[in-house]
Amino acid sequence: MLSSGKLPMMSPDLVTEILATASDIALLVAPTRRVVTVLVNPHHRSFGQLADWEGARLNDLLTEESQRKFDLRLADLGSKTHGPMAVELNHVSAEAWDFPVRYSIHQISKDGSLLMLGRDLRPIAEVQQQLVAAQLALERDYEAQREADTRYRVLLEVSRDPVLMVSMSSGRITDLNPAAAVILGGSRVDLVGSAVAQEFDGRRRGEFLEMLANNAGSETAAPMELTARRSQRRVLVTSTLFRAAGERIVLCQIDPAEKQAAQTDDLAENLARLYHEGVDGIVFADAEGVIRAANEAFLNLTDAASMAAVRGRSIADYLARGAVDLRVLLDNVKRTGQLRMYATRLTTDYSGQIAVEISASWLNDRPNPVLVLVVRDASRAESLRRSGAGVTDEGTRSMMELVGSSTLKDIVAETTDVIEKMCIETALELTRNNRVAAAEMLSLSRQSLYVKLRKYGLLNKDGDQAV
Known part of the structure; x- marks a missing residue:
């Protein structure tokens, strides 16, 4: 039989096994369009159990679109004398989910019985959906890139x-x-x-x-x-x-x-106007504190007649503590580059004094370094502090509490020690613990300052040796 090109006779069980394994799903449909037998590939369990399909009408197992497609294909099949026909159908199940199957339809008898051998198309459909999703993502990325490129181009152009x-x-x-x-x-x-x-x-x-x-x-x-x-x-x-x-x-x-x-010219013009018309005194001096230039506000503070009267003089001539103030200013500003809000008093050409706050900058990025001083009048703030202190000052209240419990001599002695200690601490702070400068500022000898430091416990552990 095999040598003649024909298959030998086989038992029904063997034919059933061949049909089940040769396809993913096989349906035997009666002329009345009812499913007689459902064979599912034992190696393809994704369909689950389809025993409930047996005895059901085929149209009830298909979507409406697939029903119309199936009817049209059957009409074509009836017009042919032989040969199978392929069609893709979408099944629906009781769980309301559908899946596509590609069937090869064979008419196995003259009464219209059909054998439908199906191949599951879900893996192909999933791949197609992934390809469609990837294509849509590429198109979205492309549109986003085009939009970004358009914005970039417009921004460059305008x-x-x-x-x-x-x-x-x-x-x-x-x-x-x-x-x-x-x-x-x-x-x-x-x-x-x-x-x-x-x-x-x-x-x-x-x-x-x-x-x-x-x-x-x-x-x-x-x-x-x-x-x-x-x-x-x-x-x-x-x-x-x-x-x-x-x-x-x-x-x-x-x-x-x-x-x-042009921007530099504007800056230079603005700085020049600030120098000449500003309310704070501005002084330029060399590394030794000799005045090279000063603005009109500084001349007003010192009651100087003209710029020629201050040029070439030392800044110490206008500071109440003279060389001591100048040394504190120079030492601090040369070490840190800046000094802010240094409180002192400025003397005028007519022996008057005015409270000021000095800010200093050291410009040493040039062959001849320059000391720049900004001198601000602090006399009004000082008078406000004095008038507003009153009995609310904590030190004053402490002294008033001693009245009645101590003698006047004891009160004066105690407050003198407090004020003396505060003055020494202030001088040390202003001179950054330079005891030589602090002694000069307080008009004390170094030995007297050293004794008072010991008295008030202001010496460090290594302070047995005076500076």
């Missing part, structure tokens, strides 16, 4: 600030806006892709890229002043380094050098 992008790996310009093209003296087409170092006079690639990176990494670096090769314009370049898609890119902001010069 921005009045010249900017260009430079790739750190190649050293070439990757993009720039029209304002940058104008200031560099070329067109965007010519400049994109060109070596950025060649667009500026006297610059080599490696050195220039290193300058851009250093400028971007420093918080205090000033803009680089360069000359554009094509336009021969002096420009100021400020760089910002960032990483995009694994590549380091430098954003260069370009400003005309004349713009910076």
Whole structure:
């Protein structure tokens, strides 16, 4: 039989086994469209138990769309003399979920009985759904990228600030806006892709890229002043380094050098007006405290007739404690660079005195360092403190509480010690624990100050040796 090309006769059980394993699902349908037998592949258990299909009408197991499709295919099958026909149908179950199956329909008898061998299409459908979801995600990403690119392009086009992008790996310009093209003296087409170092006079690639990176990494670096090769314009370049898609890119902001010069001129003018018209006295002196220049407000504080009357004199001549105040000012400001709110008194040319607060700055980033003093009138604040203290001052209340419990002599002796200790502590604080300067400030000898420090317990553990 096999040699003649025909299959031998087989038992019904063997045929059933072959049909069940050759397909995922096999249906034997009677001419009345009722399912007679359901065979499920034992190796394909995703369908579950379908025994309830036997005896059911086939149309009840299909969706409405699949019912119409099945009827049309049966009509085509009836017009043919032989040959199977394939159709994809969607089944519905009692649990209200559907699944697609591709059937090969065979008419096995003249009475219209059908054998339907099906292949489960759910794995293919899942793959198709994944492909559709991936395609939709790609389209959304593409639209988002297009939107971001459009915003980026519009921003570059309308921005009045010249900017260009430079790739750190190649050293070439990757993009720039029209304002940058104008200031560099070329067109965007010519400049994109060109070596950025060649667009500026006297610059080599490696050195220039290193300058851009250093400028971007420093918080205090000033803009680089360069000359554009094509336009021969002096420009100021400020760089910002960032990483995009694994590549380091430098954003260069370009400003005309004349713009910076105009800003500098405005600053200089404003500072000059502040110096001449400000309410606080401003004094410029050398490293020894000799006055080089002073504004009108300082002349008013000291009752000086003119600038010539103060130029060349020492600041100590105008301080109530003279050289002691000057030494405290110079020692502190040279050590820290700044000194704020130093309280003292200023003497005038007519032997008057006025309470002031002095702030000092030491400008030593030049061959001849400069001491800058800002002198503020504190006489009104001092008078307010005096008038407002009254009996609310804690020290005054403490002294008043002694009245009636101690003699006047004891009260005076006790308060004298308190005031003396406070004065010594204040002098040490003003001189930053410089006992020599503190003794001069208090008009005491070093030995007398040392005795009082011991008396009031103001010596450190290592303070047995006076400074």
